[in-house]
Amino acid sequence: METTTLALLLLxxxxxxxxxxxxxxxxxxxxxQLWRHWSVAIAFPVLLxxxxxxxxxxxxxxxxxxxxxxxxxxxxVLGLKLTRFEHVGKDFFFTQHRYLGLAITMLFxxxxxxxxxxxxxxxxxxxxVPPPPFGQSPLTMAAYGLVIGYYAVYGGGLVRGRQRNKxxxxxx
Numbered sequence: 001m002e003t004t005t006l007a008l009l010l011l012x013x014x015x016x017x018x019x020x021x022x023x024x025x026x027x028x029x030x031x032x033q034l035w036r037h038w039s040v041a042i043a044f045p046v047l048l049x050x051x052x053x054x055x056x057x058x059x060x061x062x063x064x065x066x067x068x069x070x071x072x073x074x075x076x077v078l079g080l081k082l083t084r085f086e087h088v089g090k091d092f093f094f095t096q097h098r099y100l101g102l103a104i105t106m107l108f109x110x111x112x113x114x115x116x117x118x119x120x121x122x123x124x125x126x127x128x129v130p131p132p133p134f135g136q137s138p139l140t141m142a143a144y145g146l147v148i149g150y151y152a153v154y155g156g157g158l159v160r161g162r163q164r165n166k167x168x169x170x171x172x
Contacts, residue, residue, distance in 0.1 A: 037155045075104065
């Protein structure tokens, strides 16, 4: 095994730990900003349609993308049920369920890291075999679909929750 490969394998756990510690801060109590929720609720479904076109409408990657997006949407509904909402004065806060959000995001990052390692180790071979094109990998499409479905439904649910609970007007 080459030195660079060994160093890379030793650094991967450190990288995963750093990503986890950063993500842990993102699933803590956050101030609800309506423009962020709208941007996620609109941009993620558009991204899903774009990814569907990258599959070149091949059945296996497209179906794994769609099935994972449906599963992610279902998990988004579950995540909304487990989310704690707070209304303090005129401000809204929400606390996402820590383990559900972290598990989905870390699963996505793990797939990206695996794909990167696969490309790196393949380039070190005497006769490199090109990896499948981006949109042709069913597991990669499933990871994207899961994350996109979860956060699109979650963002839409946060928008709906904010619209239901308008800030209280001060009596004059």
